[in-house]
Amino acid sequence: MKVLTEYLKFHTKTHRAYVHITPQIESAVKKSGVQEGMVLVSAMHITAGVYVNDNEPGLIEDIDHWLEKLAPFDKNYQHHQTGEDNGDSHLKALLIHHEVGTWQQIFYAEFDGQRDKRVIVKVMGE
């Protein structure tokens, strides 16, 4: 079995961001030499996610708006008693989920950005 592990690094300029990462994943798969197998793409932080969808700016705007509706920013999360103010980021990440193993347009979804974060990419197979 062949295994290749790579880490993608992010430090978004905005608090929320949706970064298209399909090219990096394709490059990792090519580099691995795996012909038959799976790729795991997983956010290594619990206020970020990885999802699969169209790379269409209007849709990304719709997704962002919709996530804010279902998991709104709010000063009053219990989690904020720890000094954090990113309760909504945790909930948004739960909605989006934090990993995919597939081959469509892949995005890194940042819900608490402006700091260093990583995604792990693991290609396994033969």
Added chain:
Amino acid sequence: MKVLTEYLKFHTKTHRAYVHITPQIESAVKKSGVQEGMVLVSAMHITAGVYVNDNEPGLIEDIDHWLEKLAPFDKNYQHHQTGEDNGDSHLKALLIHHEVGTWQQIFYAEFDGQRDKRVIVKVMGE
């Protein structure tokens, strides 16, 4: 390592549909001869999903009603400026997620049907 890849094809008669696909997955696993491993079942389109739950008609109706509540059909998604009218289908698919790797009752969830679509089934193991 043994790997078997199969594609399931769908062309639903309705715009939204929930199709029970456990038998097809079990059949792929059997055909693969894999005794220990995993199955990836992944929708190859971003307006469809794959999920695991009970095969009970009332529950499927509840799920459909609930998805329409959380990600409603709406004429005003930004995505519709591209000429599409399926913004809600993308959001419903994000909620349901598009892949599972497991062995309960498995469903193909169509949110923008009446066209050709596929699911990939990949069995890997020994």
Added chain:
Amino acid sequence: MKVLTEYLKFHTKTHRAYVHITPQIESAVKKSGVQEGMVLVSAMHITAGVYVNDNEPGLIEDIDHWLEKLAPFDKNYQHHQTGEDNGDSHLKALLIHHEVGTWQQIFYAEFDGQRDKRVIVKVMGE
């Protein structure tokens, strides 16, 4: 390829519960001897889920409150015509999703507890 399969058993005291299971997963990985591979952690019931997030009591309270808002307990689900009263548990589990394959803080999320349930843990790799 090495494969280790273990089952975690749960019987929560409350109807809903969030159980931190990272130590059990780490222990399974260690026992497997796998150095490079993946772990699948999957709830074997469709009214429970597995998710990854912080082990912070306030946040767990926020998550529970939020799930109840998005998928509320309600007497009138169609599914209840079967004699069940756990329609909301099914929807909450769909939101949380029922499996992860990763290495952060892992939780078993029970949405219909006070009965025997299991999680499967499968470590695969070399």
